[in-house]
Amino acid sequence: MKSAPLHPHEVDRLAALKRLQILDSPPEKDFDDITLIAAQICDTPIALVSLIDQSRQWFKSKKGLTAEQTPREFAFCAHAILGSEPLIISDATKDDRFADNPLVTGDPKVTFYAGAPLLSPDGYPIGTLCVIDRKPRTLSATQTSALQALSTQVSRLLQLRVQLDQQKEHAKQLEFKKTAIENLSEGVVLQGTDFRIVEFNAAALEVLGLTADQMTGKSSMDPAWRTIRADGSPFPGQEHPAVLALLTGKAQRQVTMGVHRPNSELRWIEINSTPIFGPDRSKPLWAVTSFRDITETRNAKLTLEKTETNHRQVLNAIPSMIAHWSRDLTNLGTNNACDAYFGKPPSQIRGRSLSDLLGEETFKRNLPYIEKVLRGEPQVFERTLPTKHGAGLPVMVNYSPEIQNGAVTGFIAIVTDISEIKKLEYERQMMAAKLVESAKMSTLGEMAGGVAHEINTPLAVIITKTSMLLEDLQNGTAKLADVTLQLEKIGITAERIAKIVKGMRQFSRNSTTDPKEPISISAVTDSTLNLCHEKLMQAQIKVIREIDENLSVSARFTEISQVLMNLISNATDAIEPLSEKWIKISARKQGTKVIVTVTDSGHGIAHNIWDKIMNPFFTTKELGRGTGLGLSISKGIVESHDGKIYYDEKSANTRFVVELPIEGAQ
Amino acid sequence: MKTFSGRKVLVVDDDEMLREVLSDMFKGQGAEVQKAENGVDAFALVQKEHFDVVFSDVRMPGGDGITLAKQIAEHEGHKPLVFFCSGFNDVTREAALRYNVLKIYEKPFERKKVIEEIASHLSQVPLGRR
Numbered sequence: 001m002k003s004a005p006l007h008p009h010e011v012d013r014l015a016a017l018k019r020l021q022i023l024d025s026p027p028e029k030d031f032d033d034i035t036l037i038a039a040q041i042c043d044t045p046i047a048l049v050s051l052i053d054q055s056r057q058w059f060k061s062k063k064g065l066t067a068e069q070t071p072r073e074f075a076f077c078a079h080a081i082l083g084s085e086p087l088i089i090s091d092a093t094k095d096d097r098f099a100d101n102p103l104v105t106g107d108p109k110v111t112f113y114a115g116a117p118l119l120s121p122d123g124y125p126i127g128t129l130c131v132i133d134r135k136p137r138t139l140s141a142t143q144t145s146a147l148q149a150l151s152t153q154v155s156r157l158l159q160l161r162v163q164l165d166q167q168k169e170h171a172k173q174l175e176f177k178k179t180a181i182e183n184l185s186e187g188v189v190l191q192g193t194d195f196r197i198v199e200f201n202a203a204a205l206e207v208l209g210l211t212a213d214q215m216t217g218k219s220s221m222d223p224a225w226r227t228i229r230a231d232g233s234p235f236p237g238q239e240h241p242a243v244l245a246l247l248t249g250k251a252q253r254q255v256t257m258g259v260h261r262p263n264s265e266l267r268w269i270e271i272n273s274t275p276i277f278g279p280d281r282s283k284p285l286w287a288v289t290s291f292r293d294i295t296e297t298r299n300a301k302l303t304l305e306k307t308e309t310n311h312r313q314v315l316n317a318i319p320s321m322i323a324h325w326s327r328d329l330t331n332l333g334t335n336n337a338c339d340a341y342f343g344k345p346p347s348q349i350r351g352r353s354l355s356d357l358l359g360e361e362t363f364k365r366n367l368p369y370i371e372k373v374l375r376g377e378p379q380v381f382e383r384t385l386p387t388k389h390g391a392g393l394p395v396m397v398n399y400s401p402e403i404q405n406g407a408v409t410g411f412i413a414i415v416t417d418i419s420e421i422k423k424l425e426y427e428r429q430m431m432a433a434k435l436v437e438s439a440k441m442s443t444l445g446e447m448a449g450g451v452a453h454e455i456n457t458p459l460a461v462i463i464t465k466t467s468m469l470l471e472d473l474q475n476g477t478a479k480l481a482d483v484t485l486q487l488e489k490i491g492i493t494a495e496r497i498a499k500i501v502k503g504m505r506q507f508s509r510n511s512t513t514d515p516k517e518p519i520s521i522s523a524v525t526d527s528t529l530n531l532c533h534e535k536l537m538q539a540q541i542k543v544i545r546e547i548d549e550n551l552s553v554s555a556r557f558t559e560i561s562q563v564l565m566n567l568i569s570n571a572t573d574a575i576e577p578l579s580e581k582w583i584k585i586s587a588r589k590q591g592t593k594v595i596v597t598v599t600d601s602g603h604g605i606a607h608n609i610w611d612k613i614m615n616p617f618f619t620t621k622e623l624g625r626g627t628g629l630g631l632s633i634s635k636g637i638v639e640s641h642d643g644k645i646y647y648d649e650k651s652a653n654t655r656f657v658v659e660l661p662i663e664g665a666q
Numbered sequence: 667m668k669t670f671s672g673r674k675v676l677v678v679d680d681d682e683m684l685r686e687v688l689s690d691m692f693k694g695q696g697a698e699v700q701k702a703e704n705g706v707d708a709f710a711l712v713q714k715e716h717f718d719v720v721f722s723d724v725r726m727p728g729g730d731g732i733t734l735a736k737q738i739a740e741h742e743g744h745k746p747l748v749f750f751c752s753g754f755n756d757v758t759r760e761a762a763l764r765y766n767v768l769k770i771y772e773k774p775f776e777r778k779k780v781i782e783e784i785a786s787h788l789s790q791v792p793l794g795r796r
Contacts, residue, residue, distance in 0.1 A: 456753040456773035457681045463774040464687045468694060493683060537680075538725050 002097045004078035009124065013081075014054055016120035017127075020158050021165065023051060023058055030157050031061035034129065034150050039063045041146045042139055044131040046108065049118070049154055050077040051127035064132075065108060074103050080115035081125035086148060089113040091136035109134045114144070116151035121159045129154050186292040187269075191242050193285060195220040207269060207293045209261030228258040228266075241273035245287040249275050256294070268295045320416040324402070327374065327410050329354040338415075341385075362386065366397075373399035373411045382418070394422045433512065436633050440562050443569050443630060444507055444531070454534040455500060458493040465490050503530050507561055514556045516641070518663045521551040521587045521594060528564040529585075532572075536583070539576050546586040551594050552663040559637045560660075563645070564598065566630040567656050571600035574654065578602065593643075594660045602654040605647060613647060668696030669785040672793050674715070676700050676746070678708040678722035678734065688721060688751075695781055705729030709737045717746040718791065719784060724752040724770075735765035747787055751775060 007013045017023070031049050039047035046064035050057045057075040059068060072078050076098065080087035092098035092111050103110045115130030129151040131139075139147065181188050187204030189197045196219045205215055221237035229235045237243065241252035252273040258266050269291040275284035312335075315322055321338035325331060331349050339346055342357055354370070355363040362385070369379040379399040384392040398414040465486050472478035506527070525547055529536075536543055553560070564585070571583045584599045605613065614635045631645075638645040643660040675697045677688040682703070689699045700715070702708035706729035708722060720738065724731035735748050750762055750770040762770055768787055771780055 454753065457679075457684050460751075460753075460774035461681075461683045461687050464691055464777050467777045468690060489683065537727050540727050 001074075001100045003073040004075070004082060007081060007125065013120075013124040013126060016122055016124040017051060017053065020120060020126070020162055022060060022158065022161065023053060025060070027061060028161075031154065032063070034154055034157070035061040035063040038129060038131055038147060038150050041150075042114065042131040042143045044112070044133045046132035048077075048130050048132070049127065050075070050115070050130060051118075052078050052081055052125075057127070060127075067108075070103065074101050076101075076103075076110065076113045077115050077128040077130055080128045080130065081117050084117065086114055086116040086144060086151075087128075088139060088144070090138050093136075108132070111135055112137045114139050114147060116148045118151055118158065119155045121162065126158075184290075186290045188288065188290045189215075189242075191220065191246065191287050191289065193246055193283075195237075195243055195246065204291075207267065207291065208259065209263065209265065209267070214262070224262075226260040230256045230258075232258075241271045242287045242289040245273040245275040245289070246284050249277070249284050251275065256298075257291075266295075267293055268298045270294045320414050322415075323349075323413045325354055325410050325413060327408065329370070331357065332410065341415075343388075359386070369397070369399055370411075373401050374408050376401045376403065376408050383415075385415070393417060394419050436512075436636075439630060439633055441508060443562070443565055444504070455497050458496050461493045462490050465493075500530065503527050507531060507558060507565070512556075512559075514558070516554045516556055518552045519555050519557045519560065520549075521553065521596065522547045522549045524557055524560050525564060525585055525587065527557075528561045528568065531561075532565065532568050535572060536568075539572055540581060541572060541575065542582040544582060544584040546584065546588075548588050551587055551589060553594050553641070553660045554663050555641050555660065559641075563634040563637050563658060564596075566634050567598040567658075570630065571598060571602070571654065574602045575600050589662060592662050594662050596658040596660070597648070597655055598658075599651065599653050599655040604649070604651070604654050610647060610649065614645075669781065670695035670697035670788070672696075673718040673788060674698045674700070675719045675721060676702060676708060676711055676717045678702045678705065678720065678726070678731070679751070680704060680723060680726040680728075684723075691777060691781070692719075692721070695785075703728075705731060705734035705737075708734050709741075712738055712746065713741065713743065716744050718788060720746045720748045721784070722748065722750060724750050732761050732765070735762065735767050739765040747784070747791070749780075749784060 035047040035049060039045065044064075046062075048059050048063070048065060049061040050059055052072060052075060055072050056069045057072055057077050059065070062068075076087070076089065076092075079097070089095055089098060090112060092101065092104045092113060098104050098110070098113075101110070110132050112133035112135065113130060115128035117125040118127045118129060120126050129147065131147065181201045184201060184203050187207040188201045189204050190199035191197050196217050197215055198217075200212075200215050204210075205212060208215070210218075219237070220240040220243045223237070225237070227235040227237070227240070235257055240257075241255045244250070245252050252271065255271045255273075256268065257271055258268050260266055271289060271291040273287050273289040276286040276288060277283065278285040315335040316337075318335060319337055321341050322335040323331060323338045324333040331352055331354070334342075334346055334349050339349060342349055349357065358366065362383075365383075369381055373379045378401065379397070381397050383395050383397050385395050387393050394417075396416045396418045398416070400412045400414070401408045402410040402412060469478065469483060469486050472483070525545065529543060529545070568583060568585075575581050575583070578601060580601045582601045585596070586599070587594060587596045589595075614631050635645050638658055638660070641660055643658060645656065645658045648655040648657050670692060673696070675692045677685055677692065677699055678701075679685045679688065680703050685701045685703065689701055692699045697719075700711055700717070702711055704726045705722070708720065708729070711717070712720065720734070722731045722734055731750055731752075735750075738745055738748055745766070748765070748767045750767050751773060752770055753773045759770060769783060
């Protein structure tokens with residue numbers, strides 16, 4: 001047996017066969033009709049449309065045969081495709097090419113074979129139309145030419161089949177494009193060289209607010225469009241993208257245009273226009289223009305831009321420095337005050353690291369706060385910022401975490417200049433100190449006002465005695481013993497004056513910075529009472545003194561005296577109109593405390609002002625009397641001595657209690 | 667003869683030392699002197715005895731000078747001449763004058779002037795009415 005050699009252009013021939021896309025396709029009536037006709041004309045039991053693949057022959061149509069395919073090496077048709085004329089084998093059993101071919105020796109017992117080649121549209125023999133009989137025979141000339149004609153028809157069928165597929169594909173693509181254009185949300189129009197619209201889709205009508213009749217034939221030059229540019233200036237028809245595309249042959253991209261609908265509603269559209277050239281490629285014949293309605297996005301964008309501008313202006317109007325930092329501590333934005341502090345434009349701040357901008361030293365000091373804010377805890381602290389000139393800037397720093405979807409993504413730092421506040425605070429402290437001082441002097445004036453006059457009595461004694469002594473001496477009536485006695489009395493009286501003056505001086509000096517010293521409660525009480533003596537006496541107030549003599553506290557003498565005088569002064573004012581007038585001062589030890597009480601013959605303080613009496617400027621005295629600061633200052637003093645001062649609401653008489661830690665007790 | 671010879675003076679002051687000084691002062695002028703430490707005690711003495719002069723402090727615990735002057739002005743018996751000697755400058759002169767206080771001296775006073783002026787007033791009052 002001799003297998004057929006391969007076709008000289010086997011590779012191209014196989015490629016041509018593949019292009020027909022027929023191998024292993026289902027049977028088709030067109031082909032089966034031809035094999036039926038071929039078998040009838042040639043009077044054979046078998047007729048086939050056989051296609052020669054790389055290693056097989058496959059039957060597109062088979063009359064009188066059941067096999068789908070056979071190996072190529074046994075294929076008669078593989079021989080037939082090598083010539084242009086039909087191959088006719090009258091008796092294969094007597095042909096040494098086929099005598100031992102299994103298709104001859106076994107089923108289907110091929111004896112007679114006549115096959116006409118089939119040509120692909122590009123001329124390659126891809127198979128045959130063949131007729132087969134199981135006995136030796138021949139074909140008449142008529143039968144042969146009919147077989148040839150039929151094989152040509154098969155070739156035509158194959159070609160038509162491909163064309164039909166291509167047409168289907170083309171139709172599908174057309175349908176796709178048509179549907180796609182019709183369903184686009186973008187408007188699409190086609191214009192000719194007269195700039196009139198000849199084709200358009202539904203979206204074009206919708207976007208422009210036109211009916212199909214209004215749209216058809218409308219020109220870009222129609223002034224009714226009332227088109228404007230993004231900046232609001234007129235957009236003349238001769239500069240419309242479609243017109244430019246048609247005139248210049250260049251595609252126009254992303255042109256923004258405002259167009260008025262017939263109802264005068266302004267819509268913003270973004271336009272692309274592409275020219276379509278004629279066969280000579282020299283001049284555009286058409287322009288395809290697509291556009292989408294960007295009114296909403298444009299408005300949203302404008303609103304957003306406006307909002308952003310507003311926010312920025314608000315941020316820039318804030319005198320505090322504001323900076324936005326990402327989690328990895330790079331800058332995301334700043335306000336003007338912050339830019340001014342860094343001395344750089346925002347472009348040189350954004351994207352830079354916090355440590356870089358702040359300097360390593362300040363950064364390290366702030367790091368503990370940064371770590372906390374990045375854990376989501378807001379931070380507030382004070383800091384003195386280094387400045388190029390001067391002694392630094394006192395600031396209040398505020399870190400607020402930026403939280404998105406529950407995670408800290410960065411933080412906002414607000415740094416506020418508090419130098420003015422600091423200055424005011426200092427001034428306020430100074431004022432407060434002065435006020436405390438003047439309140440003290442006011443109490444002194446009230447209580448010890450009699451003191452100056454009290455001095456007048458001993459002065460009268462001294463002056464009168466001196467005058468009488470002098471007279472005795474001048475008259476020579478002086479007796480030594482008497483002079484001595486009178487001088488002694490003058491001395492004692494002068495010391496009385498000295499003691500009063502000393503007490504006043506001690507009380508009135510500014511003592512707030514004195515160190516605390518061990519002081520005797522008894523001594524401070526006496527000193528205070530001395531100053532008040534005249535006033536109490538004039539008011540006919542009896543003083544009861546119940547002091548444990550050995551008590552001492554670590555304190556500033558003058559301040560404790562001030563507290564006592566304030567309590568005595570208040571008591572004096574309160575009980576002066578009463579018929580029963582007494583003030584009792586007691587001091588005793590209780591544990592590690594000294595309890596000093598000042599009780600008067602009054603009957604307590606009205607219930608509704610208990611909680612107010614320690615407040616600054618609260619006073620029950622008439623206008624012009626009392627500063628209203630006495631008790632609040634006393635409270636401050638006692639608390640600075642780690643003690644307590646309070647109104648004893650359980651006492652039947654008006655009683656204030658001062659508790660001080662005993663000297664040496666901690 | 668001394669200016670205050672035969673005259674009886676009541677010195678009223680709560681300050682013991684000053685009482686003593688005033689007493690010495692009037693005694694030095696020949697007066698007979700009694701002392702009281704407040705207005706109440708003083709008025710008790712005025713009711714019992716005949717005084718030519720009451721020389722009194724104004725503010726005193728247990729009976730002030732104004733009350734004393736008022737009591738003297740209003741009582742039925744002999745009315746001594748009343749002088750005030752005040753340690754304060756806030757004495758209500760109006761009240762003092764209403765009760766016939768002749769003069770208010772402020773401490774520390776001038777001894778000679780006090781003596782002269784009181785003596786001048788006394789010269790218009792005859793001696794010896796008891």
